[in-house]
Amino acid sequence: MPVLQGTMNADGKHFAVIVSRWNEFVTRELLNGAVETLQQHGAGEPLVVWVPGTWEIPPVAARVLHEGIDGVIALGCILQGATSHAQLLAADVSRALMELQVASGRPVAWGILTPESGEQAVERAGMKLGNKGREAALAAIELASVLDALTAKEETKASPSADSGVI
Secondary structure (H helix, E strand, C coil): CCCCCCCCCCCCCCEEEEEECCCHHHHHHHHHHHHHHHHHCCCCCCEEEEECCHHHHHHHHHHHHHCCCCEEEEEEECCCCCCCHHHHHHHHHHHHHHHHHHHHCCCEEEEEECCCCHHHHHHHECCCCCEHHHHHHHHHHHHHHHHHHHHHHHHHHHCCCHHHCCC
């Protein structure tokens, strides 16, 4: 059975990290984790774009993907409140980012926290529960590798081989 797996090698790849200033005490730590991870895995220096809030991430992601970046890491922190605002925001941003990922054929990694409290947010930004910015960067690297492998496989199938007699 054929198996295709990605690698954690980001050599020659250029990613954009789009990070929300809202709840910056959390998002700055997510950014640090993502950038450090990209560097550790050989990616070029990432384009870091600060935006006012999580709502503003999708149009910037669309723009950088259109300009040829290899993948996007979206970082934000939507704290839950007493109303449904946070759930609506998270759902709309999630949907927009997934649509961009599918349409572009390039990774758009979800590093947007939706914790119930500031304490939970801090735990997920590098304390008890790891750094979700780091995890999003790892997902973007691996998915970029998988998509590259699929493209190479398609190109190999499409090109005539020397043995086929096709000129």
